[in-house]
Amino acid sequence: MTTGTETLRSPVQRAMEVCPVEVSMAVLGGAWKLSAVKYLLERTHRFGELQRRLGTVTPRTLTRVLRDLEADGIVVRTVYAEVPPRVEYSLTDLGRSLDQVVGWLNAWGDAYPRPVD
Amino acid sequence: MTTGTETLRSPVQRAMEVCPVEVSMAVLGGAWKLSAVKYLLERTHRFGELQRRLGTVTPRTLTRVLRDLEADGIVVRTVYAEVPPRVEYSLTDLGRSLDQVVGWLNAWGDAYPRPVD
DNA sequence: CTGAATCCCATAGGATACTG
DNA sequence: CAGTATCCTATGGGATTCAG
Numbered sequence: 523m524t525t526g527t528e529t530l531r532s533p534v535q536r537a538m539e540v541c542p543v544e545v546s547m548a549v550l551g552g553a554w555k556l557s558a559v560k561y562l563l564e565r566t567h568r569f570g571e572l573q574r575r576l577g578t579v580t581p582r583t584l585t586r587v588l589r590d591l592e593a594d595g596i597v598v599r600t601v602y603a604e605v606p607p608r609v610e611y612s613l614t615d616l617g618r619s620l621d622q623v624v625g626w627l628n629a630w631g632d633a634y635p636r637p638v639d
Numbered sequence: 640m641t642t643g644t645e646t647l648r649s650p651v652q653r654a655m656e657v658c659p660v661e662v663s664m665a666v667l668g669g670a671w672k673l674s675a676v677k678y679l680l681e682r683t684h685r686f687g688e689l690q691r692r693l694g695t696v697t698p699r700t701l702t703r704v705l706r707d708l709e710a711d712g713i714v715v716r717t718v719y720a721e722v723p724p725r726v727e728y729s730l731t732d733l734g735r736s737l738d739q740v741v742g743w744l745n746a747w748g749d750a751y752p753r754p755v756d
Numbered sequence: 757c758t759g760a761a762t763c764c765c766a767t768a769g770g771a772t773a774c775t776g
Numbered sequence: 777c778a779g780t781a782t783c784c785t786a787t788g789g790g791a792t793t794c795a796g
Binding site for chain 2: 538622
């Protein structure tokens with residue numbers, strides 16, 4: 523399985539020099555990224571759909587997040603030549619391989635202990 | 640299970656407003672963090688041991704990483720009143736609960752496709 | 757040995773406004 | 777609708793030096 527890209531983003535490159543877990547974090551770390559993947563595991567989404575489901579993300583940030591995920595081979599972006607424009611985001615095989623991980627991270631974060639008042 | 644702390648770091652607080660996976664990333668995201676946890680899952684480490692095993696981390700950064708993990712209830716720091724000083728880092732129950740996740744993220748990062756030359 | 761102090765820079769990510 | 781463009785700030789993280 524390949525990413526479909528020839529050049530890796532520099533954070534991912536640097537992570538590879540250190541440890542496999544760092545590679546995972548270089549690809550998946552950062553705000554909104556795993557939430558977006560979580561929704562895309564559910565089904566294909568349009569840009570506006572993702573924005574609404576994420577709640578408070580700005581279009582600029584969401585664009586960057588999706589572009590990174592695309593560059594890292596997680597997401598595929600499909601543009602339809604229509605008016606008004608329609609762009610759909612879905613997961614690659616590599617993206618779908620995150621199913622288990624996302625499930626566990628979601629469960630772990632959900633069980634994360636809230637401090638007592 | 641509680642963190643032992645009363646106040647959460649602000650990134651974690653903000654993540655809680657969004658999604659459980661964001662909580663996980665707020666706690667585990669960032670350079671060196673998961674690598675440190677990975678080694679601590681193996682056994683207790685002294686500061687210098689961790690530094691050497693991580694390879695190129697600076698003491699300043701490693702200190703911040705460990706302090707964050709401590710504040711988030713993942714790591715416990717034990718200071719021995721000796722000369723020269725000895726400080727040992729180990730995992731809390733919450734930290735050990737990351738065993739599976741770290742294993743999976745390590746495997747996923749290891750299998751992450753390198754681009755063809 | 758285990759940091760703290762200081763300095764520095766790049767990046768992440770929000771706010772706001774605009775466009776094909 | 778799906779972004780760009782511009783501006784801004786906070787913070788993450790490295791380099792280097794110093795200290796108990």
